[in-house]
Amino acid sequence: MKITAIRTRKLRLVLDPPFFAAWDPMPRRHFDATIVEVETDEGLLGIGSGDTMDGFAAYEDLFIGTDPLNIVEQVKRIETINFHAGRFWPLEVAFWDIIGKAANMPVAQLFGGAQKKVAAYASTGELRDPVQRAESALAIREAGFQAMKIRVDPHNFGAGLEAVRAVREAVGDSLRIMVDLNQSWRMAGDTQMPHDFVAARRAVEQLRDLDVYWVEEPLPYADRDGLRRLRAETGVRVAAGEMISSVSEVVDYLEHDALDVYQMDVVLAVGMLRARTLAELAMLKNRRFTPHSWTNGIGVLANLHVAAGVSGGPYFEFPYDPPGWTPQRRDFMLRRPVEIDSDGFVRVPDAPGIGAELDEEACRKWAL
Numbered sequence: 001m002k003i004t005a006i007r008t009r010k011l012r013l014v015l016d017p018p019f020f021a022a023w024d025p026m027p028r029r030h031f032d033a034t035i036v037e038v039e040t041d042e043g044l045l046g047i048g049s050g051d052t053m054d055g056f057a058a059y060e061d062l063f064i065g066t067d068p069l070n071i072v073e074q075v076k077r078i079e080t081i082n083f084h085a086g087r088f089w090p091l092e093v094a095f096w097d098i099i100g101k102a103a104n105m106p107v108a109q110l111f112g113g114a115q116k117k118v119a120a121y122a123s124t125g126e127l128r129d130p131v132q133r134a135e136s137a138l139a140i141r142e143a144g145f146q147a148m149k150i151r152v153d154p155h156n157f158g159a160g161l162e163a164v165r166a167v168r169e170a171v172g173d174s175l176r177i178m179v180d181l182n183q184s185w186r187m188a189g190d191t192q193m194p195h196d197f198v199a200a201r202r203a204v205e206q207l208r209d210l211d212v213y214w215v216e217e218p219l220p221y222a223d224r225d226g227l228r229r230l231r232a233e234t235g236v237r238v239a240a241g242e243m244i245s246s247v248s249e250v251v252d253y254l255e256h257d258a259l260d261v262y263q264m265d266v267v268l269a270v271g272m273l274r275a276r277t278l279a280e281l282a283m284l285k286n287r288r289f290t291p292h293s294w295t296n297g298i299g300v301l302a303n304l305h306v307a308a309g310v311s312g313g314p315y316f317e318f319p320y321d322p323p324g325w326t327p328q329r330r331d332f333m334l335r336r337p338v339e340i341d342s343d344g345f346v347r348v349p350d351a352p353g354i355g356a357e358l359d360e361e362a363c364r365k366w367a368l
Contacts, residue, residue: 001041001042001044001067001068001098002040002041002067003038003039003040003063003064003065003066004040004041005037005039005064006037006039006056006060006064006091007037007039008035008037008053009034009035009037009363009367010033010034010367011032011033011035011332011363011367011368012030012032012366012368013032013329013332013366014030014366015028015029015030015031015324015329017323017324019031019321019325020324021125021126022125022151022153023125023151023182025189031296031330032368033333034049034051034052034090035047035048035049036091036093036094037094038091038094038095038097044101044102045097045098046068046094046095046096046097046098046101046353047097047298047353047354047356047358048092048093048094048095048097049090049267049298049299049356050089050090050265050266050268050295050296050298051087051089051090051267051295051299053086053088054086055086056085056086056088056091059081059088062077062081063091068094068098068099069098071092071095071273072273074091075092075271075273075274078271082246087268089266089267089268089269089270089271090267090298090299092272092273093267093272093298093299096110096272096302096305096353096354097353097354098353100353101353105352106352106353106355107353107354108305108308108309109309110309111272111305111306111310112309112310112311113309114308114309114310115307115308115309115311115313116348117341117345117346117348118308118312118315118316118346119146119147119344119345120145120146120147120315120318120340120344120345121145121149121176121178121315121317121318122140122145122147122318122321123148123149123293123294123317123318123320124136124148124149124150124320124321125151125319125321126151126324126325127152127159127160129163130165130166131166133150133163133166133167134163134167134169134170135170136322137167137170137171138171140320141171141174143340144340144342144343145340145344146175146176146315146344147175147177147178147213148167148175148176148177149177149178149180149216149317150167150178150180152164152179152180152182154181154194154195154203157203161203161206164177164210164212168210173211177210177211177212177213178213178215178239179207179212179214179215179216180216181195181218182216183200183217183218183219184217184219184220184221185220185221194219194220195218197219197223197226197229197230200218200219200230201230203215203218204218204230204234204236205234207236208236213237214237214238214260214261215230215238215239216239216240216263217239217240218230218238221241221249224252224253224258228256228257228258231259238258238259238261239261239263240258240261241253241259241262241263241269242263242264242265242268242269242291243268244264244269244270245269246270247270247274247278250264250270250278251278251281254281254282254287257285257287259287260288261289261290262278262282262287262288262289262290263290263291263292263317264278264279264291264292265293265294265295265299265303266299266302267302268292268295272302272305272306275289275291275306276309276310279306279310280310283311288313289310289312290312290313290314290315290316291303291306291312291316291317293316293317293318294317294319296331296332297327297333297334297337297338297356298333298334298354298356300338301338301354301355302354303316303317304338304346305354308348318340318346332359332366333358333359333362333363333366334356334358334359335358335359336357
């Protein structure tokens with residue numbers, strides 16, 4: 001089998017009302033997505049998405065005429081480009097989509113087939129006051145979720161702490177709560193200094209008193225010793241790694257036992273093949289793999305197939321924060337959005353490949 005063509009399509013969904021994302025200084029008034037399509041000489045089409053793919057045209061010729069089934073070689077090829085340009089992991093998703101279709105199996109089955117479904121946690125994205133966030137938590141519980149994650153502004157921690165407290169009072173012990181401090185990496189243009197270990201420890205200790213299941217990204221990635229000390233000195237699980245830049249860094253974290261929960265996103269960080277290996281290593285050390293999946297539905301599916309394949313968990317991140325962020329907005333390019341079932345699980349599609357079906361009408365409507 002040979003690759004005959006690779007196409008990328010840029011889409012932009014206009015958001016009305018806008019989504020007030022906690023990690024952006026300005027509200028999001030549109031949501032961009034890049035679709036990658038890989039064609040083969042045997043008529044198979046692979047689909048991927050999740051990152052911008054900006055600059056890929058300069059490297060497209062490295063893949064045309066090669067075998068998409070030779071995934072080890074393809075991953076190595078993508079990794080050589082990472083040094084010189086962006087990370088083109090959505091391309092690997094398209095290759096796995098082809099491999100699954102060629103084998104007539106879901107990719108999760110090829111990755112081990114450990115789970116058919118994974119309990120989802122509602123990953124919220126907006127900063128809301130305590131009353132609003134408590135109301136949203138009740139609605140999230142009613143929707144079937146077993147857990148939720150609350151993003152807290154580390155530079156206004158007092159307000160965030162009150163929101164977490166209000167949620168705990170509203171839901172009692174019926175919903176597990178995670179908290180994201182967003183201190184490990186910076187959005188473009190964000191030059192604020194992250195908190196140091198002392199401030200992070202004070203924050204984590206206060207969250208511990210509210211029975212938070214884990215605290216995410218309480219310190220920068222470079223502070224491995226601080227992350228390890230936080231775990232040891234507070235007794236609170238620490239999660240991180242969603243945007244970590246290389247496999248060797250994840251291995252270093254594992255060797256230093258820096259985290260309880262490893263969150264490498266397969267379309268933004270290390271790719272599907274490498275994430276599977278790293279997930280296995282983490283679980284062999286009695287640590288967990290719960291990938292970051294704050295992207296569109298195709299990226300969600302890519303992360304789901306890896307997590308379900310290796311028995312990641314205990315929860316799977318499900319981007320969800322109505323009314324601003326819904327499966328319909330997130331997955332606007334798909335014929336059917338990825339949803340949870342009535343018991344709060346997200347199920348692996350039965351279809352061969354990753355199970356993504358494009359809505360061509362929507363893709364044409366929102367094309368850039």
